[in-house]
Amino acid sequence: xxxxxxxxxxxxxxxxxxxxxxxxxxxxxxxxxxxxxxxxxxxxxxxxxxxxxxxxxxxxxxxxxxxxxxxxxxxxxxxxxxxxxxxxxxxxxxxxxxxxxxxxxxxxxxxxxxxxxxxxxxxxxxxxxxxxxxxxxxxxxxxxxxxxxxxxxxxxxxxxxxxxxxxxxxxxxxxxxxxxxxxxxxxxxxxxxxxxxxxxxxxxxxxxxxxxxxxxxxxxxxxxxxxxxxxxxxxxxxxxxxxxxxxxxxxxxxxxxxxxxxxxxxxxxxxxx
Amino acid sequence: xxxxxxxxxxxxxxxxxxxxxxxxxxxxxxxxxxxxxxxxxxxxxxxxxxxxxxxxxxxxxxxxxxxxxxxxxxxxxxxxxxxxxxxxxxxxxxxxxxxxxxxxxxxxxxxxxxxxxxxxxxxxxxxxxxxxxxxxxxxxxxxxxxxxxxxxxxxxxxxxxxxxxxxxxxxxxxxxxxxxxxxxxxxxxxxxxxxxxxxxxxxxxxxxxxxxxxxxxxxxxxxxxxxxxxxxxxxxxxxxxxxxxxxxxxxxxxxxxxxxxxxxxxxxxxxxxxxxxxxxxxxxxxxxxxxxxxxxxxxxxxxxxxxxxxxxxxxxxxxxxxxxxxxxxxxxxxxxxxxxxxxxxxxxxxxxxxxxxxxxxxxxxxxxxxxxxxxxxxxxxxxxxxxxxxxxxxxxxxxxxxxxxxxxxxxxxxxxxxxxxxxxxxxxxxxxxxxxxxxxxxxxxxxxxxxxxxxxxxxxxxxxxxxxxxxxxxxxxxxxxxxxxxxxxxx
Numbered sequence: 064x065x066x067x068x069x070x071x072x073x074x075x076x077x078x079x080x081x082x083x084x085x086x087x088x089x090x091x092x093x094x095x096x097x098x099x100x101x102x103x104x105x106x107x108x109x110x111x112x113x114x115x116x117x118x119x120x121x122x123x124x125x126x127x128x129x130x131x132x133x134x135x136x137x138x139x140x141x142x143x144x145x146x147x148x149x150x151x152x153x154x155x156x157x158x159x160x161x162x163x164x165x166x167x168x169x170x171x172x173x174x175x176x177x178x179x180x181x182x183x184x185x186x187x188x189x190x191x192x193x194x195x196x197x198x199x200x201x202x203x204x205x206x207x208x209x210x211x212x213x214x215x216x217x218x219x220x221x222x223x224x225x226x227x228x229x230x231x232x233x234x235x236x237x238x239x240x241x242x243x244x245x246x247x248x249x250x251x252x253x254x255x256x257x258x259x260x261x262x263x264x265x266x267x268x269x270x271x272x273x274x275x276x277x278x279x280x281x282x283x284x285x286x287x288x289x290x291x292x293x294x295x296x297x298x299x300x301x302x303x304x305x306x307x308x309x310x311x312x313x314x315x316x317x318x319x320x321x322x323x324x325x326x327x328x329x330x331x332x333x334x335x336x
Numbered sequence: 337x338x339x340x341x342x343x344x345x346x347x348x349x350x351x352x353x354x355x356x357x358x359x360x361x362x363x364x365x366x367x368x369x370x371x372x373x374x375x376x377x378x379x380x381x382x383x384x385x386x387x388x389x390x391x392x393x394x395x396x397x398x399x400x401x402x403x404x405x406x407x408x409x410x411x412x413x414x415x416x417x418x419x420x421x422x423x424x425x426x427x428x429x430x431x432x433x434x435x436x437x438x439x440x441x442x443x444x445x446x447x448x449x450x451x452x453x454x455x456x457x458x459x460x461x462x463x464x465x466x467x468x469x470x471x472x473x474x475x476x477x478x479x480x481x482x483x484x485x486x487x488x489x490x491x492x493x494x495x496x497x498x499x500x501x502x503x504x505x506x507x508x509x510x511x512x513x514x515x516x517x518x519x520x521x522x523x524x525x526x527x528x529x530x531x532x533x534x535x536x537x538x539x540x541x542x543x544x545x546x547x548x549x550x551x552x553x554x555x556x557x558x559x560x561x562x563x564x565x566x567x568x569x570x571x572x573x574x575x576x577x578x579x580x581x582x583x584x585x586x587x588x589x590x591x592x593x594x595x596x597x598x599x600x601x602x603x604x605x606x607x608x609x610x611x612x613x614x615x616x617x618x619x620x621x622x623x624x625x626x627x628x629x630x631x632x633x634x635x636x637x638x639x640x641x642x643x644x645x646x647x648x649x650x651x652x653x654x655x656x657x658x659x660x661x662x663x664x665x666x667x668x669x670x671x672x673x674x675x676x677x678x679x680x681x682x683x684x685x686x687x688x689x690x691x692x693x694x695x696x697x698x699x700x701x702x703x704x705x706x707x708x709x710x711x712x713x714x715x716x717x718x719x720x721x722x723x724x725x726x727x728x729x730x731x732x733x734x735x736x737x738x739x740x741x742x743x744x745x746x747x748x749x750x751x752x753x754x755x756x757x758x759x760x761x762x763x764x765x766x767x768x769x770x771x772x773x774x775x776x777x778x779x780x781x782x783x784x785x786x787x788x789x790x791x792x793x794x795x796x797x798x799x800x801x802x803x804x805x806x807x808x809x810x811x812x813x814x815x816x817x818x819x820x821x822x823x824x825x826x827x
Contacts, residue, residue, distance in 0.1 A: 098699040100631040117577070118631050118695060192712065279695050279710045293555045293575040293688075 070322025076315025080308070084131040093121035095128050096280045104298040114300040117290065122301060125282035126308050132194065132277050133284055133312065137263030139198045141256055144205020149252065151206070152213025153244060157236040159218060168214070171207040179204040180269055187275035194277040201266045205259055212255050216248040250327035254320055261316030268309050284309050360826050362546040363807065365819060366558060366570035370551040371529075373509030374520065376495035377450060380458035382736060382817040385495035386571070387529055387549050389818040392433075393498035393514035396424055396443070396477075397489050403647070403738070403815030405493045409438065409515060410477075419484030419769045426475040430538050432501050433519045440471035445502045447479070459496040461742070465766070486769035490739070494816065517542050517822050527551065531821065543825035555688070562588070562802055569803035569810060571819055575688070576634040582802045589803050592636055593812030594647050597734035597797030599637070599689060601697060604729055605790060606752035609678055616789035618668035619730075620658035622704040623697055629795045632693035637795035642782040643741050646796050647813065650778040654786040658793065665704040677705025680729030684710060685718040689797065690732040697732070723750050734797045738816050741778070744785050753790045 092112070099119035107114040113122035155167040174182075183200035190196045217240070220226060229239045270276040271285025279286070284305040291302035371383035376393050390398060390408075398408035407413075410424040430438035447469045450457045457463070465485040472478045481488065491497060504513035512520055517539065521532040533545040550567055552558045555575040561567050565587070572595075573579070582588045601623065609615045625639040638646045641654030669677060684694040691712060698708045708730060713721065722728045735743070745762045747754045761784060765777040786793070799814045809823040 096699060096702070098627075098631070098696055100627045100696065103631065118692065274712050274714075278712060279691075280698060290691075293559060294577050295556075296559065297577060297581060 067322070069318045070326060073315050073318030073320070073322050076311055077319050080130045080312050080315065081134060083127045084134050087124075087127040087131050091121075091124035091127050093124045095120060095124045095282050097121075104294070104301065106298070106300055113304040114298070116287070116301050117294060117298075120282075122287075122304050125287060126284070126304055129282045129284040129287065129305065130308065130312070132281060133264050133267050133309075136194060136198050136201065136267040136276075137260050140201035140263045140266075141205055141259045143198070143202030144209050144259065145252065145256060147202075148206040148209025149213050149245075152210040152215075153217055153240040155210065155214045156217035156221060156244070157240050159221070164214075167210065171210050174204065174207045180266065183266065183270055184273065184275060187270065192275040192278060194281070197267055197270045197276045200270070201263050204266075205263070208259060209252070209255065212251065213248060216251055217244045220244050220247055250323075254324040254327060257316055257320035257323055261313045261320065264309065264312055264316065361544060362548070363544050363569065363821070363824055363826075364548045364550055364567045366550050366552050366561060366567040367819075368551070368553050368558070368572055368574050370526065374512040374523075374529075375456075375500075375508035376498050377446070377500060377505075378456035378458070378509060385817040386819055387531070388498075388512060388514070388516075389495045389816065390516060390820045390822070391518040391531055391547075392512045392516045392520065393495065393500070394516050395492055395494070395497045395499060397493040399493050399815045399818065401811045401813055401815065403813070405489050408493075409443075409499055410492075413489075419486075420481045422479045422481070422488065423472070424477045424479070426477065427538075428475060430515050431536060432504070432513050432515055433534055433536075434501070434504060434513045435536070436501055436503060438499065438501075438515055439474050440477045442499055442501050443477045444469045444471050445505070446497075446499045449500075449505060450497070457496055459494060462491040462494055462497055483767050484769045485766060486771075486774050487739070487766075495818075518547070521546070540822075542822035544821050547821045547824075549819075565804060568807055569801065571799075571801050571810070572814075573800040573802045576636055576798075576800060579634065579636070579800060579802075587805060589805050589807075591799075591801040591803070591810060591812040593799040593801070593814065594638070594645065595734075595736055595797045595799045595814045596645055596738040596740075596816070597736040598640055598643050598645065598740075599693075599732070599734040599794045599797050600643065601792035601794060602731045602733060602751055603789075603791050604726060604750075604752055605754075606726075607680075607729055609672065609674060610680065610729060612672045613789055614668045614672040615674065615678075616792075617658075618665040618672070618704065619701065619706065620789050620792045621661045621665040621668065622701050622706065623658070623792055623794070624660040624700055625655070625794055626660075627700070628693050628696050631696045632689045633795070633798065636798040636800065638798075639795050640793045642786040642793055643735070643744065643791070644778070644782050645738075648739070650775045650782075652779045652782050654783060655793075657786050658789070662700075662704050669705060674705075677707060679707040679709065682708040682710050682730045682732075683718065683722050683728045684712050684732055685715055686712075687734070689734065693732050693794065726750050726752060732794070736797070736817075741781055741785070744781075744790060751790055753785075753788075755784070755788060758784050758788075 102115050102119035103117055105111055105115040111121050116122055151167050155164045158164050186200040187196045226239060226243055229243055267276055268285035271283040272289045276285055277283045287305040288302060295302045367386055369383040371387055372381050373379055374388055376384050376388050394408050396408060396410040397405045400406055409427055409430060411427045413422055413424045415422055447463060451463045451466060465481045467480045467482045470478045500508060501513060517534055517537045518531040519534050521530040523529045529549045531547045533542055552561055558570055558574055559578050562570050579590055583590050603610050603616055605611060629635060629637045639655050640646060641657055644651050682694055682698060684690045694710055698710055701708055722731050742762055743749050744753055745759045761777055761781045765774060768774050768777060801810055803810055806827050808825050808827055
């Protein structure tokens with residue numbers, strides 16, 4: 064029952080942000096590029112639900128559009144990681160113990176060895192700040208996560224009878240990987256994808272905070288926080304709302320990930336029961 | 337054994353009173369930037385002068401708070417009728433902090449070193465007109481100029497023209513030896529520099545015997561340090577949004593003055609379509625300075641219409657040439673062949689005036705059809721991409737050197753501006769020493785660049801100083817980067 068509550072709360076929270084992000088394409092209460100300096104730093108009111116920022120822009124609208132940027136960056140980055148990481152993991156498992164396995168896994172270790180945010184900063188410093196480079200940086204760090212997860216799960220499956228049977232039937236390693244292994248680890252990947260998605264949101268906010276994410280005037284939660292830093296004493300609302308948005312989004316995705324795991328991984332629920 | 341409680345209380349009380357007594361003669365000053373070295377004659381960083389000017393090093397003349405030039409190491413001087421020969425009479429009994437005595441030889445050495453081919457001096461232009469420097473007596477120096485130079489005494493007041501001794505000149509960056517009332521006590525790199533008053537100072541003993549310069553680059557940390565009274569004064573306070581809070585707090589005083597920083601929207605004059613003067617004029621008319629100042633600096637800052645400090649007596653108010661007029665702006669763009677506007681880049685360095693001002697200006701330019709792509713850069717990247725490679729369309733920066741209109745005559749400068757007429761005005765100015773004629777020439781120079789719309793001139797960067805109540809003698813204005821410790825005292 065408790066687990067269902069997790070799933071529900073997670074889905075609701077994340078769904079809310081996805082909805083806000085989608086809605087922002089069609090409508091925001093105010094134009095996020097509309098600067099009205101005389102209206103700056105107004106506290107929340109009926110007209111500006113979350114108040115206005117240091118240049119008089121509507122924070123509610125900025126949080127909505129910021130959700131769009133965060134979600135887009137995280138989805139594409141996680142997608143990149145999956146598209147590159149899963150085949151790599153499958154290949155490594157298929158050639159377990161061979162030189163290809165070694166090459167892929169040591170390459171993985173190499174990427175793992177660096178703190179993710181550091182390399183992200185390196186990439187954006189070399190290629191210039193911007194949303195695309197932030198996506199690339201975060202995406203690259205998702206590759207080893209998925210490669211390792213896939214390989215680990217696939218290794219266990221390769222020794223199972225149905226794989227043996229497939230080999231006896233004359234199927235090649237690639238076909239077995241796609242037809243038999245992949246469907247069996249799909250739920251695992253979905254759960255991991257959700258968790259990585261929340262990490263992607265955090266990473267995007269972190270990069271934007273140090274000025275390496277989406278460039279102004281595109282609103283971004285991380286940069287809103289950075290710009291609010293010196294103003295927190297006089298106008299706390301301009302830090303609170305983007306901060307809350309990050310917390311709620313990441314919390315929602317984590318709850319969703321936990322809930323999905325419990326739902327999709329029958330072994331776990333048996334143990335719990 | 338029981339701890340001797342009474343002794344401990346006594347010791348505590350003693351420590352407390354010692355601390356209080358100490359507070360009367362010491363001062364802790366916050367600054368944003370740490371100097372790379374401490375030799376003012378071998379570095380362009382303003383932070384060097386902020387620490388050493390007038391404290392460790394002195395020149396023949398010096399600036400006062402109002403920007404006037406008064407005698408320092410030179411007690412007096414005479415100028416020949418043709419304006420080419422200056423005879424300086426040095427003060428008697430001046431000693432360097434290593435015990436050596438100042439004589440005419442040190443002055444000759446200092447200027448010879450500054451103009452030498454291998455000189456590290458960042459402002460060689462100051463000495464460009466010097467033909468020869470001679471010691472004509474133990475305390476008398478005669479300087480002959482190639483041609484009369486009206487600004488020569490002003491130039492001699494710069495930190496870059498400080499007098500150094502041949503024995504110590506090479507090591508001044510780390511172990512500064514000057515004639516000023518203070519010496520370096522300790523330098524904890526990345527954190528603070530401590531200066532202490534010299535026992536053997538030749539002049540009047542200053543009230544402050546020990547000063548700590550604490551380097552705090554982060555505006556939030558600066559706010560916290562000031563609020564906690566970890567520092568006594570912050571010169572060049574970086575977060576204008578906090579000023580009302582300090583003003584309302586009885587523990588603090590706030591000084592709002594001017595710097596020499598002309599904050600401009602610099603334009604790459606060679607990059608099409610910005611090479612068209614009509615396009616540049618359109619940009620100028622599209623900008624509402626009032627909104628920029630309000631948004632970028634919370635209303636502190638004087639609008640400027642040319643590259644000149646408003647507190648300078650020779651300043652001409654030319655803001656009307658680039659008054660906010662979006663209609664005129666659109667019209668000019670149409671005349672120039674861009675009725676639909678165009679797209680360019682806006683590269684912004686880290687200070688908040690640039691980042692906030694940049695977003696406001698981007699919105700204002702968008703209103704007349706000019707789309708700008710903003711890129712936020714760190715200083716090192718900005719210096720490389722914008723200043724060196726000139727790979728930019730627009731940028732926002734504050735030019736903090738005093739009296740720097742001459743940069744418009746430099747064809748190799750990052751504006752990419754090239755005007756023989758302007759260079760002719762500057763050449764004439766350099767050869768003129770009559771104050772009235774100089775003023776007229778300066779007015780012409782100011783108008784020339786304003787009418788050429790070389791850059792869009794925004795506002796004079798204010799100097800915000802927050803200090804604890806009771807600290808007296810702080811400069812409200814900064815005619816040059818300087819923190820004159822000898823003028824400070826606690827009441």
